[in-house]
Amino acid sequence: MGRGDLSDEEWARLEPHLPKNAGRGGRWKDHRVVINGILFRPRTGIPWRDLPLRFGAWKTIHDRHRRWSADGTWEKIFRALQARADTEGRIDWSLVSVDSTVCRAHQHAAGARKCAPNVPGRRRQPVRHRLDEALGRSRGGFTTKIHLASEGGRRPLAFVLTPGQWGDAPQMIPVLDLIRVPRLGGGHPRTRPDRLCADRAYSSRRNRRYLRRRQIKHTIPEPANQQANRQRRGSAGGRPTGFADTIYKRRNEVERTISALKGLRAVATRFDKRAYVFHGTVTVAAVRLWLRS
Template sequence: MTTQQRHQVFTDEQWARIEPLLPSNTGKRARPFENNRRIVEGIVYRYLAGIAWRDLPREHFGPGQTVWKRHRRYAADDTWDRVLAHVLSDADAAVDIDWNVSIDGTVNRAHQHATNTTRPDQTKGATSNYKNLPDQECEPAGHGIGRSRGGLTTKIHHAVDSRGRPLAVVITGGQRHDGVILLQVLADIRVPRSGGGRVRTRPDAVLTDRAYGSRGNCDYLRLRGIRAVIPEKKDQIATRKKRGSKGGRPPAFDAGAYRNRNVVERSFAYVKQWRGLATRYDKLAITYRAAVVISAMLTWLRR
């Protein structure tokens, strides 16, 4: 394997699919981007290796500052979300998406380089104090970093199909409870139809662990006509049995379908092969999330 091949992330076929979807310049009077593939390869390589932007091999990717600026711009204008939506649309047209969706979250440690920004008091719900950040970029309060048992952490929430390929990505602080994020994760599922028509947002079934089994979540899934495959919580079982006949019947639970929920854990195992995702070095949640979306896009391109 040559040095150039070792640093190459995309195959020629994969790059041909996404190149037309990437912005070619910064404005009407700006020059078109040069060596766009080299820059994007540098973005991916940085997260794979978990190195500083300035440490990117200049002979392969050009100046690290240029690579960072391109990533920052693409993260702010939702470029990678549009690319992922296009890839998902192609998969949906090929009937390659199984809509039995598994949802879960995983906690990642935030490096001290990611936490040296002014953050709000998580208990007071104050807004972010990060400077020069336009409101339209939707940077969450606290930059998606919270304090949990492991210290300062961030959490990645995934919704994946039955083969562990991501359909939605949400970033929150590591202290956030999985159950309260369910609606936000479901809202992030948006798969355009290649032939036109309404964007698909509703799975056939949702597979989660007990953390998502609140009455509010179950009622929401029922109202949307989504089959809930969620084991009943122990305290809910005890309360129901304590009430006797008034407690009603136990909710339906498909144990056979639930066995496939582990695909979401496998998707996290793939994400954490990227050292820059297993440990968060990014100050901004939007740039960190954009990298997680890139990893999801590559998962689908390699299907």
């Protein structure tokens, strides 16, 4: 076993959730060798063509990662590992934190062909194709932003990709709506944490109204300008928002989750042209965190 490869324990947890056949009677090349190659590339950030020969043909590894990113296989594995952890009581629902991080895009990430998805007469585009490819210009240059929700055990529950210049507050609701941890015994998936923690960038009337409607307690500091505006309006401004310093100290959990994800060089720096492929790369990093927990 090489450095960074799946251990026997990790493989035993992952293998039951892998697809059994390649479709049309085809057979997959050994999953474990290929997945080790897929894990090697995000960890080191090297080009696909430079993968060591011990993993086999680089194109086989690249094509499987691209295919599983497009058809949702990586996400299904991600959800299956969450469901297993939830059944074993290893998900801390007492506090979920949200935050975002900016990933600098390499020059090779630019130049993807602009075309609308599923246009008649053209080849069907992947499910996660988006016209902006989650690339934008911000203070850091050409960037992609990952908006993330993390549970108390410092593992990701859901994430969204946007261009780097997009704000944080509008993405809180889409991220929380993506939290869907299946129940192995059947029934509706778990979607609601007991409490949410976020920094002042997420403080908005819309976000607080959404959290109250879903009966999610929240610890979000109120910026000074929002406090002044509420006080200026008097009784019409409503009551001050509740805030607990002791709970807010745990916001570092999501920051530590982001740090673990960006420990993979192909997550910290985006090399993938297509947003759905980069989404798969981030999902692979998240899967590895769940396997190691």
